[in-house]
Amino acid sequence: MKVLDAVAWLGAAVLGAVEYVGELGMFTVSGISHVFRPPYYPRQIGRAFMEIGYFSLPVVALTALFTGMVLALQSYTGFSRFGAESAIASVVVLSVTRELGPVLAGLMVSGRAGAAMAAELGTMRVTDQIDALSTLSTDPMKYLVAPRLLAGIIALPLLVLLADILGVMGGYLVGVYKLGFSSGGYLTSTFSNLQAQDVISGLIKAAVFGFLIALMGCFNGYRSRGGAQGVGSATTSAVVAASVLILALDYVLTQVLFAK
Amino acid sequence: MSEIKIRIRGLKKYFGAKKVLDGIDLDIETGTGMVVIGGSGTGKSVLLKSILGLVTPDAGSIEIDGVDVLKAPRGQARELRQQIGMLFQNGALFDSLPVWENVAFGLLAQKKVSRAKARDVAVEILAQVGLGVDVAGLSPSELSGGMQKRVGLARAIAARPAIMFFDEPTTGLDPIMGAVIDELIVDCVKKLGSTSIAITHDMASAQRIGDKAAMLYEGRISWSGPAAELLTTPDTVVDQFTHGRAHGPIKMALRK
Known part of the structure; x- marks a missing residue:
């Protein structure tokens, strides 16, 4: 009996996972088509842009600034053991533009x-407002989801551009x-090793992360059920799923953009 | 004989093993008010959502003006359903928008009017449900339950719908405000000449807003007749429900 219970539990878990992935896939295709x-x-696009971009400015700016400061400090501690202190500026600018800018901004947003x-x-969803949209000749995917996806794709690269500047600063x-x-020496070292591809790759990552954040936020909110607890679970799921996907896709994108 | 506006045949909707709707047959004549009564969880809201296209039934047909919206091309089904205005149980007002934008939402969504014109129209409609211009700029969260229902009603009638749905219109309101909302509903439906379906637990409300009534029990329409006969019908299920008796066939069914 216990074996059968375990098999049933496993089957239910697999079915649940397949259902989730299937729903997410359909939601993604529908969302993109509505864009x-x-x-x-x-x-709605403007409102979503303000929500994702403008109101995230302080947290992204502070995160980038302190990350750049800590990176310089830690690099100095390590590099001074090998007499490689001159590489600090390059390490900071490449780390920030290629990785830390988009990833940390993505996690913060x-x-x-x-x-x-x-x-x-x-x-x-739980107060019937989404159903009400449908009864008012308005497609909720078009009114609620598409503007957020679009705003995510546009806003995050702009935030990352700012994060790059503040991280280097x-x-x-x-x-x-x-x-x-010396001020001149540090800046020279920073820009002599920086290539356009470093910044552009970070912005491409940012656009993908922006899409992912909006997608997971919308998807989990859209399918939430069961009142306050359901909304709480949806919020947690959105953040966890987006964060994990950002970290996983960061590796994939790095592989694609910098593979030799 | 009156023309049938909405004809439902063999409508079924199951959630897993639970048979919520198990073969609903119902006709709603043009210009009449149908009240559907039934216990909590018996599928009254699912019935309305099925007609609105918010829930996909497992079987059956729903005809609006003689066209089965479950089989019609998507565009045609959408057009037929655009005739429907809905007052949700809790109002379902968009809390990110001010009251006037809630009321004019349908007009703005269809881009038929400018925002300035839409605001004027919204203020006019708010006046029809007894709300002043001072309410127009407020957020829905600043309104009382009764005012939220009125705004919800104003939003539902803004597009002058040929069909109106009312989901528990008096739930959560005191008896006086419930009667006020019922009066407004009757008044609006009469002025627009709409066909309406209301679902409710409130027998006084059912008799005020309905011409006809139907009892939803065990997934089917177990009784239908004039709303005026709700409290006098010999049907044992309706009698127990309308008089709120603890003992009777409904309780026996729950004990199975």
Whole structure:
């Protein structure tokens, strides 16, 4: 009997996982198709852009600044053992533009805007607001989901661009004012090793992460059930799923963009 | 004989092993108000959502103006369903929008009018449900339950629908406010000449807003007749439900 129970549990778990992936796949295709098909809702796009981009500015800016500062400090501690202190500026700028900028901004925005999206859509679901949209000749996918996907794809690269600048500035502040590098030398070292591809690859990653954050926020909110507890679960799932996917896809994208 | 606006035949909807709707047959004549009564969880909301296309039935047909919306091309089904205005149980107002934008949402969504014109129209409709212009700029969260229902009603009638659905319109309201909402519903339906379906537990409300009534029990329509006969019919299921008796066939069914 216990064996049968275990098999039943395993079967239910596999079916649940397949159902989740199938639903997510259909939701993704539907969401993307609505991004390209009119009618468009500019006010909703603007509102989502503000939510994801503008209101995430402080947290992304602070994260990037301190990450650049810590990176410079830690690099100095390690590199000074090998007499390679001059590489600090290069390490900071390459780390920030290629990896830390997009990943940390993605994680921060996921925790802030992704959670907010899931909570808002989840509340709309459990209070029948999404059904009400349908009765008012408005496709909820088009009105709620497509604008957020679009805003995510546009807003995160802009945030990452800012994070890149502030991360490098953090490294500069520590390098020049604490570690004693000359201002000109630090900047020269920074820009001599920086290539356009480093920045562009980070922005491509950011666009993908922005899409993922909006997708997981919308998907989990849209399918939430069961009142306040359901909305809470949806919010947690949105953040966890987006964070894990960001880290996993970061590896895949790095492999694709920098493989030799 | 009156024309049939909505004809439902053999409608079934199962959630797993649970047979929520198990062969619903129901006709709603044009211009009449049908009240569907039944216990909690008997599928009244699922019935409305099936007609609206928010739930996909497992079997059966739903005809609006003689066209089966379950089999019609998507565009035609959408057009037929656009005739329906719905007042949700809790209002379901969009809390990110002010009251006037809630009321004018359908007009703005269809891009038929400018925002300024839509606001004027919304204020006019709000006046029809007894709300002043001062309410138009408020957020739904700033309104009382009764006011939220009125705004929900205003939103439902804004597009002058030929069919109106009311999901428990008086739930959560005190008896006086419930009567006020019922009066508004009757008034709006009469002015628009709409066909309506209301689902409710409130017998006083059922008799005020319904011309006809139907009892949903064990997934089927077990009784239908004039709403005025709800409290006097000899049908034992309806009698137990409308008089709130603890003992009777409904309880026996629950004990199975």
